Amino acid sequence: MLKNLKAIEDERIVAKCYVELGDVTKEKGEYDESLRYHRKSMEIFERIADALSVADSHLNIAAVYKAKGELKEAMSEYEKGLALYEDVVVDDAFKNSDSVLPAAHDALTARIIERAGFQAYQIGGFALNGARHAYPDLVLTHFGEERTGFYDIIVASSLPVMIEADHCYGDVKNVTRTIRGYEALGVSALFFEDQRAPKRCDHLQELVSVNAIVSIIRAALAACSESEFFIIARTNAIEAYDFDEALRRGERYLQVDADGLFIESSRNVEQIERIGRYFKGASLCVNIFKGGDRTPWVSPDELHKMKFSMILYPTTILFRVMHTIEQAVRDLKAEKQL
Known part of the structure; x- marks a missing residue:
């Protein structure tokens, strides 16, 4: 050997x-x-x-x-x-370096991601709820259930992990509980969104006010006991309103010291490039959603050149696993030799 x-x-x-x-x-x-x-x-x-x-x-x-x-x-x-x-500043995985973050939907996947040599990973609501409960990503689970699911995954890997916190599950007091609860699990970063609950995954999305998200950002920053904990504000304004409103909201979220910005559902490469130019110097996050019809596929190298430091793949692994399971079940049903 x-x-x-x-x-x-x-x-x-x-x-x-x-x-x-x-x-x-x-x-x-x-x-x-x-x-x-x-x-x-x-x-x-x-x-x-x-x-x-x-x-x-x-x-x-x-x-x-x-x-x-x-x-x-x-x-x-x-x-x-x-x-x-x-001595290792954990938020370097999200702020000062070019990170590709596959999503782990269970503990075994988190372990495999680490063994493959990735420097960080994410746990998103879509993959977690799909694998754990066979639920769609429609806020059918909340802080208590998701915290348990996150814990089961996080203990399997020593890598820095980013999680999705929906809308932080309520008002300012809920935000404080959410941040402190996830800090205690060993979470390194989280993002929350500005969709109004119950959220939707289509063009009929409704957003809460900018002032409401500003209050959440301030509460989240105040709740952090660790200076390295990384807070990312996400906006779905492209779907709910238009691209210009997404830029306005992103600018406001960064003004109140959100550590990073995540503008969801860019519709073409030109929009992705504009976000990178408009928020040059900020820590930017982008979603590459396998099977989606919104954000187009762009290679990690190209996205890094566009100034995105965090590239998320929330469904790539889960969908590959689902395809393999479906094929295996069909083969067993057909009595094929495996």
């Missing part, structure tokens, strides 16, 4: 293979070998400047020392790892 690793060009994959080898040898009681593999993985993560994975490596090494009974060394490694976690 080690010979095969030399043929792999992607250093991140090699590092993750060393992590797996370290975990396997630890379980077999081969602690010195395990330490060697975990240190090799850490060297690669340091070389490719993946600070979060370096921190993980320190914790992996600490676990091996703990299993060996060498508690002083274990504590030293734990402290190094925790110090690194504190």
